[in-house]
Amino acid sequence: MMIRRAGRDEVPAVLALLDGATEWLVARGQTEQWGTAPHSTSPRRVAQITGFADDGLWVGETDGRLVGALAVGAAMEYVPPATEPELYIRLLVTERASAGQNVGGVLLDHARELARDAGVSVMRVDCFAGGDGALVRYYESQGFTRDVAFAVPRVNEPDWLGQVLVQRL
Template identity: 55%
Template sequence: MADPTPPTIRPGRLDDVADVLALMDRATAWLVSIGRADQWGSEPHSTNPKRIAQIEGFARGGGLWIAEIGGSTVGALSVGQALPYAPPVDEPELYVQLLISDRSPAARGAGAVLLAHARELAVRQGVGLLRLDCFAGGEGALVRYYEAQGFTPGQAFTVAQPFGEWPGQVLSLRL
């Protein structure tokens, strides 16, 4: 069997917002199907005005990047300033605000390719710290994924959500 085609990465635009929200909706449906509604809730992101505005803001701000295979969106990354709930740092950083990839076999590895792109962006900007946060529940599976990508766990935190307290974990990567 041949290796899957790696995705190409391009800057995101406002007309990519629907595709990004569709990726998030599919991920949420999958999370709900495995009993993990505590990660993103159970409602579609594509009908949530706050989430739509957030993704549009990522696109307008220039931090949105799209991973494509054969012209189809298989992942998205947004980088920029730390999100409001993230503990501050005393040095310049690039913050991964969003990382989402499709669960299809063709898209396998898209998240790692997007994280490598985030590292490249940080290096180009002369920034020595790349940070992100993720869901810390679910027996820490997502935290372990980011550790496998070279990130080191830092401060844990919680964010109040309509569906309950969301346990988060900040992770960092020195460049």
């Protein structure tokens, strides 16, 4: 897999990865994480991914096909601030057709390289902590440890349950 810096022209392809992940979750009855609507139809989400492209968006390609995306930058506003310099993973998404090929692991290795190059020894990420906890367990399998749990209040819906995870390099 080749990893390269992405720009605004890749935003539609990254949104398509997110749409595919949402479709996969919905097909399994797991709508708590991202709901049921495509990310590509949400002006807020389009603006967010465009901002990621301006700040630090990376994509993984295999045979010319986008198979994953990684965004790094400032911590999300809904998580407690870091107590030391860090690299924050704002987005990690992979193509469902590439499941089992360690696309996410390779992108996380790239994040580790970015952190080392920036001279920081801590990476943090947050993820959905609801459902069966599989996403939290995935990050733990990648060497992260649980830090703080949090909840994001939503209007007319249950709170969105999240978990911050940390990895020391």
